[in-house]
Amino acid sequence: MPFSSSCSSVGDQLMSQFMTVLALDFDGVICDSAEEVLQTALEAWSEVAPNSRLQTEVESRPESRAAFERLVPLGNRAEDFGVALHVISNGLDVRTQEEYDRIRDGLGTDWLGHFHQLFYRTRHRLRNDDPECWLGYHRTYPTFIEVLERHQHHTTLAVVTAKDGASVRLLLKHFEIDRLFRDGLILDKETGVAKTSHLRILAGQLNCNPSQITFVDDKLNHLVSTASLGVRGVLAAWGHNTTREHEAARHAGFPVATLETAEALLFGD
Numbered sequence: 001m002p003f004s005s006s007c008s009s010v011g012d013q014l015m016s017q018f019m020t021v022l023a024l025d026f027d028g029v030i031c032d033s034a035e036e037v038l039q040t041a042l043e044a045w046s047e048v049a050p051n052s053r054l055q056t057e058v059e060s061r062p063e064s065r066a067a068f069e070r071l072v073p074l075g076n077r078a079e080d081f082g083v084a085l086h087v088i089s090n091g092l093d094v095r096t097q098e099e100y101d102r103i104r105d106g107l108g109t110d111w112l113g114h115f116h117q118l119f120y121r122t123r124h125r126l127r128n129d130d131p132e133c134w135l136g137y138h139r140t141y142p143t144f145i146e147v148l149e150r151h152q153h154h155t156t157l158a159v160v161t162a163k164d165g166a167s168v169r170l171l172l173k174h175f176e177i178d179r180l181f182r183d184g185l186i187l188d189k190e191t192g193v194a195k196t197s198h199l200r201i202l203a204g205q206l207n208c209n210p211s212q213i214t215f216v217d218d219k220l221n222h223l224v225s226t227a228s229l230g231v232r233g234v235l236a237a238w239g240h241n242t243t244r245e246h247e248a249a250r251h252a253g254f255p256v257a258t259l260e261t262a263e264a265l266l267f268g269d
C-alpha cells in the first residue's frame with residue numbers, strides 16, 4: 001500500500017532529512033548478475049535443445065560468451081536470453097536493434113513465452129537446490145557500493161527492479177548491504193511491468209516530485225521510457241551494456257556514469 005498515510009508521513013520525514021533520492025536498478029547497477037543469467041539461460045536452453053553443444057561452446061570459447069554479453073542489452077525480458085542463445089547457436093550476425101527485433105519477432109510469441117517460463121523455473125530451481133552456489137554467481141560493483149556507503153547518511157536509496165523481491169533481499173543480505181535500503185523502498189517486479197510504475201510509486205511514498213529523483217539504470221530504454229516523468233536518468237556504464245549503448249545514451253541527452261565518475265555525477269563531489 002504505497003500511498004498509505006503512514007508511508008506519506010515516513011516520506012515527509014525522509015524528505016525533510018535527506019535531499020538526494022537515488023532510485024537504483026538492481027541488475028547491472030548494484031549487482032553484477034552476468035554469470036547467473038548466463039548459467040540460468042544455458043540450463044534453460046538445454047531443455048529447449050537437449051542435444052545442443054551450446055553450453056560447452058559458451059563456457060569454453062570466450063568469443064561466444066562475449067557475443068552473449070553484446071546481445072543482452074538488445075533485450076528486455078527473460079525470453080531475450082533465449083533469443084541471444086538462438087542467435088549464437090545459429091551463428092547469426094546481429095549488430096543492430098532492428099536486426100535483433102526481426103529475429104525475436106520471427107521466433108514467435110509461443111517460443112518466447114515458453115522460454116520465459118523455462119528461464120524462471122530454472123532460476124527458481126538453481127536458487128533453491130543450491131543457494132550457496134546460486135549466490136556465488138553474483139558479484140557487486142565494489143567501487144559503486146563504496147560511493148553509496150559514503151553518501152548513505154544524506155541520501156535516500158531505493159531499489160527499482162524487475163527482479164523478484166525475494167532474490168533481491170537475499171542478495172542484498174549476501175553482499176551485506178541490506179542496511180543501505182529500507183525494506184519499503186525496495187520496489188520489485190510486483191510493483192509493475194514498467195519502471196514508470198516504480199518511479200511514480202516511489203515519488204508518492206517519499207512525497208516528493210519525480211524531478212527530485214535520480215534514476216540510475218544500465219538499460220537505455222528504461223531511461224527513455226521514464227524521462228517523461230521528469231526524473232533525472234543516468235546510464236550506469238558499468239552494467240550490462242556496451243559502448244554502443246553509451247554512445248546512444250549521450251546522443252539522447254542522458255549522462256553516462258562510469259565507476260570513476262559516478263560520485264561526482266550523482267552527488268556533485
Ligand SMILES: [Mg+2]
Binds near residue numbers: 025026219240
Ligand atoms: Mg539492469
